Amino acid sequence: MLLIEADGKALFADHGIPVPEGVIVTDAVPELPGDGPWVVKAQVPVGGRGKAGGVVLCASRADVATAAAAMLGRRLKGHTIDACLVEQATVGQERYISIMVDPASYGLRVMYSAQGGVEIEQSGPVEGRLCAPHPGAVADALADLIADEPAAWRGQVAAIGKSLASLLIEKELALAEINPLFVGDTGCVAGDAKVVIDLNAVDRQPRIASLIAARPAIYVDACRKLAEGFDYVELDPDGEIGLVTTGAGLSMMLIDELTARGAKPLNFCDIRTGQMRGSPARLIRVLEWITSRSSLKAVLVNIFAGITDLGEFAGLLAAAIKASRSLHVPVVARLVGRNAAEARRILGEAQPGMLVTEDLEEALARVDAIVRGLP
């Protein structure tokens, strides 16, 4: 998961990588560092903010206030802007440096370019080296990549590379990137921070856990996953079809297929029936989130159970539907696995008229018909 720039820079600062002085703005603009000019940057966990209008250079305090006010609350590349980072603008030559996990080699990829900045992807392939996941190996790889840089500050870039490597390894990151890295005779400064964390390591990374917990509005999906133990991602607040489904891949495919039919899925969900342990609580939670959207027209339950007993699941689903007072739309259930006949009987008694089928295409067609208001 990508951290917002401000949090990436907090980790940089922990590890001795210089960052510009800055303040977070969520409402009124506080005291600004220095005399300007300043940059106002939208804090959303997505790349390419500059080109999307999420980075504005401002000469005066009044301009900063205007730029921040214009950004806050706006949506940028699918994310609502809840915070801006205002920093003193930095000048200097721009470089690109990144270290990332390289899955195929079970090592790290170190990349460096003498052309930093937002156009990095257009300026041709960035040179990289693969190395073992150890700080010493990263240092050797980087030394090779920066050999042509001026001797005056080559040592500083090497030191930043060393800090970046120890940050990536200690905090178990997937990616740590600085673009642009401002370089010059007076020192190096990280102009931006792109840090991708591993959510599976958060339990043993208290610093990362506290960064996520501090921003529940920005890291909504991650906070939910850590608190609930399963995946639920709202895709479209105006969605019409709520999904109660198992399996990441199958749920993604359902979203693709529903969208291709012209339907609007509300959410992604991987509910993990194996962890319910006889309680409808998790189903009730999901129905609560789904029914909180007034655009909802139908709920599609799709459970492909390798292990789960569908009779037991159907009992939990019936209990959850009964307990969900805010559920006023039809539920369609597609259930495959052990004890499917028993599941049909239980749901048939609890919810007369509800379609319970083993055939996914039939379930999709029914949901489609409900959304379109067909009989």
Place this chain on the structure above:
Amino acid sequence: MIGTLSRATPVIVQGITGRMGRSHATLMRAYGTNIVGGTSTRTGTHEAAGVPVFRSCAEAVLATGAVASVAMAPPEETWAAVQEALGAGIKLVVTVAEGVPLHDAIKIGRAVRRAEAVWVGASTPGLAIPGECKLGFLPDVCLNPGPIGIMSKSGTLSYEVGYRLARLGLGQSIWVGVGGDPVKGLRFADMLPVFFDDPRTKGIVLVGEVGGNEEEDCAEAYVRIGARKPLFALIAGREAKEGVSMGHAGALVHGDSGTLASKAARLTQAGAEVFGSIEALIDRCARVYRFDKR
């Protein structure tokens, strides 16, 4: 190793006295897998799921001659479980835990490579040679011996594909869940030679997802080593939002990298057929392999 697995291959289950270990050892045995024992740190338990329980992999391997292991360990203990298996001389390790930390997966990958062993995981429902054996928990209802090799990043989406093939009387030769983690054991490209060399396999189904570059690497390998058998691909995540991961840690799109469009284009250029829906893939397989039904 994968191509020669059979009901004779001796397999152990690490963590066999746990809830998951015990129930899946029983299910694997019922399917025909030659489970010869298991390991547990719990003292005083000498038998579980009808097979002997050992204190360590080394003891289990010495007593049973096991060559493969299914590690039923929690995510944070998976790295230790693999180290133990490799130390005992196990040559195929299947790890099923969901959420193995990325940097643990790197350590596992390096250790497996050093030991010249094969790893399926980090998170996988396992693998199967239908009609022979299964290592992991691919549902029996989806398994049917036949001509189609399946490799998949997603458990459930592959179940859906296998189930619909099986209902039509079509089946699978070798089925490997490579899993949805970015750092993993066997990758799609590694499976191509296995399928090409396997006489039972007539065609290959790739069930992919957005994120990473495994599908692109597979397309490149498909061309490089000679497209000896047809490749049919289904890829989930067309509607994935940039920077938002849905369930699988590996299913993450950044910029243009890892998008469905990139994967579909590369696979199509390489000569594979890419499908936009489950039904379209199944229809095509049903047409191509209509004389291979059983």
